[in-house]
Amino acid sequence: MASWDWQLYCTDMVTEEVAPKCFGAPGYETYLDAMIHGWGWTMFVSVLGLLVALVAGSLIGILRTVPNRKLAMFGEAWTELFRNIPLIVQLFIWYHVIPRLFPILDLPPSVLVVIAIGLFTSARISEQVKAGILTLPKGQRYAGQALGLTLPQTYRHVLLPMAFRIVIPPLTSESMNIVKNSAVAFAVSIPDLAQFALQASEQSSFVQIFLPVTLLYFISAYAINRLAKVIEWYVRVPGILGAK
Amino acid sequence: MTQLDFSFLTWEVLSSFVAKGLWFSIQLTFSAMIGGIVLGTILALMRLSGKWWLERPAAIYVDTLRSIPLVMVILWFFLLIPYIAGPLGAEKTALITFTLFEATYYSEIMRAGIQSVPKGQVFAGYALGMNYKQTMGLVVLPQAFRNMLPVLLTQTIVLFQDTSLVYAIGAYDLLKGFEVAGKNFNRPMETYLVAAVVYFVICFSLSMLVRRLQKKIAIIR
Numbered sequence: 001m002a003s004w005d006w007q008l009y010c011t012d013m014v015t016e017e018v019a020p021k022c023f024g025a026p027g028y029e030t031y032l033d034a035m036i037h038g039w040g041w042t043m044f045v046s047v048l049g050l051l052v053a054l055v056a057g058s059l060i061g062i063l064r065t066v067p068n069r070k071l072a073m074f075g076e077a078w079t080e081l082f083r084n085i086p087l088i089v090q091l092f093i094w095y096h097v098i099p100r101l102f103p104i105l106d107l108p109p110s111v112l113v114v115i116a117i118g119l120f121t122s123a124r125i126s127e128q129v130k131a132g133i134l135t136l137p138k139g140q141r142y143a144g145q146a147l148g149l150t151l152p153q154t155y156r157h158v159l160l161p162m163a164f165r166i167v168i169p170p171l172t173s174e175s176m177n178i179v180k181n182s183a184v185a186f187a188v189s190i191p192d193l194a195q196f197a198l199q200a201s202e203q204s205s206f207v208q209i210f211l212p213v214t215l216l217y218f219i220s221a222y223a224i225n226r227l228a229k230v231i232e233w234y235v236r237v238p239g240i241l242g243a244k
Numbered sequence: 245m246t247q248l249d250f251s252f253l254t255w256e257v258l259s260s261f262v263a264k265g266l267w268f269s270i271q272l273t274f275s276a277m278i279g280g281i282v283l284g285t286i287l288a289l290m291r292l293s294g295k296w297w298l299e300r301p302a303a304i305y306v307d308t309l310r311s312i313p314l315v316m317v318i319l320w321f322f323l324l325i326p327y328i329a330g331p332l333g334a335e336k337t338a339l340i341t342f343t344l345f346e347a348t349y350y351s352e353i354m355r356a357g358i359q360s361v362p363k364g365q366v367f368a369g370y371a372l373g374m375n376y377k378q379t380m381g382l383v384v385l386p387q388a389f390r391n392m393l394p395v396l397l398t399q400t401i402v403l404f405q406d407t408s409l410v411y412a413i414g415a416y417d418l419l420k421g422f423e424v425a426g427k428n429f430n431r432p433m434e435t436y437l438v439a440a441v442v443y444f445v446i447c448f449s450l451s452m453l454v455r456r457l458q459k460k461i462a463i464i465r
Contacts, residue, residue: 080448084443084448085440088408097433181313183316194316222311
């Protein structure tokens with residue numbers, strides 16, 4: 001292992017020249033620039049992927065609990081489909097296959113990656129949302145309907161406000177997982193942190209590239225975890241689940 | 245719109261390109277499962293030992309590996325192992341990495357399993373004059389293992405899916421097998437689709453089996 005040389009982060013990736021400023025020097029692309037840029041991509045893919053996953057996952061999770069058999073079956077099939085194929089294979093399908101089969105979906109790679117990671121995670125989130133709705137006593141659903149609420153109203157005003165608060169703790173760990181899973185995006189040449197680590201370590205000692213990159217992943221996942229914890233505290237239902 | 249053509253995927257093509265990869269993926273899954281459960285159980289026992297010098301290292305090991313993306317862990321090991329053990333090749337590196345990494349997940353499952361065994365069982369063991377080793381080995385662990393069997397197997401399905409990430413270091417697994425076949429016949433789209441179907445069929449049928457097992461165990465308990 002070569003000696004530690006932190007000045008590396010201030011040198012240009014192509015010309016190997018030391019830039020006047022380590023970050024954002026015009027005309028240079030230092031290792032630090034590239035790393036921060038990669039971190040931006042990782043966060044972009046993670047946060048947007050999480051949004052897709054939350055929306056799709058909640059919808060599918062709700063569908064799996066409705067009385068209509070066909071809708072419930074659709075939800076089950078969705079979950080099994082996206083849960084039983086490895087993320088990297090799903091990513092390749094979104095990236096290499098779908099745009100060529102359906103020209104309408106010939107979207108920029110970053111969008112395809114967000115969709116791939118989002119739908120993959122939606123299967124896991126739908127599982128949590130379904131479990132959250134099913135842990136509520138059946139009487140709640142009947143009470144809603146006895147009051148003359150329609151099915152959507154029962155969900156909107158009776159079941160979901162409780163169910164979502166119950167599923168937030170497992171969703172917290174899902175939100176951490178998505179940051180970690182986003183590292184798979186390197187396989188379709190999204191210039192994210194993992195891709196930066198791979199490229200930069202070819203040109204220099206890998207430890208001093210990998211250590212900061214790993215730390216950045218660690219911090220990002222932890223930050224999202226803290227954020228989710230704050231939300232969890234904010235929306236807690238007094239009287240249940242350890243809320244005081 | 246491009247036309248799909250699966251006709252090139254004959255048994256001959258599958259057996260010469262894909263079979264080798266499938267066999268490696270299965271081997272990797274099984275060895276990492278067995279190694280991971282053994283190491284994971286040790287880690288779980290360390291974390292529940294009540295001695296800080298056993299608890300802390302185990303907790304740090306588990307929490308650190310669990311908060312890093314698996315892709316990064318694979319790359320770390322791939323670049324580090326040559327310094328420690330000399331060049332081993334991508335396949336052996338993958339084996340070591342997955343055993344050490346999955347052990348952290350199995351250890352959390354085993355920890356929950358050990359804690360699910362009522363305290364009275366431990367006291368009963370001691371009351372019968374057994375020592376720690378006997379109580380754990382003969383009373384607690386068999387029950388913990390049994391209670392957690394469905395979860396351990398579910399984790400193994402996840403592990404099987406995760407093995408596709410050896411893509412990062414170029415090991416020849418199931419996915420790679422399909423990719424190589426696709427490149428040789430210039431039909432990458434078809435092979436990715438078939439790869440997805442194969443992974444789906446394997447994982448889906450395994451998870452159905454686990455579900456049946458879960459019901460069986462639930463009745464006995």
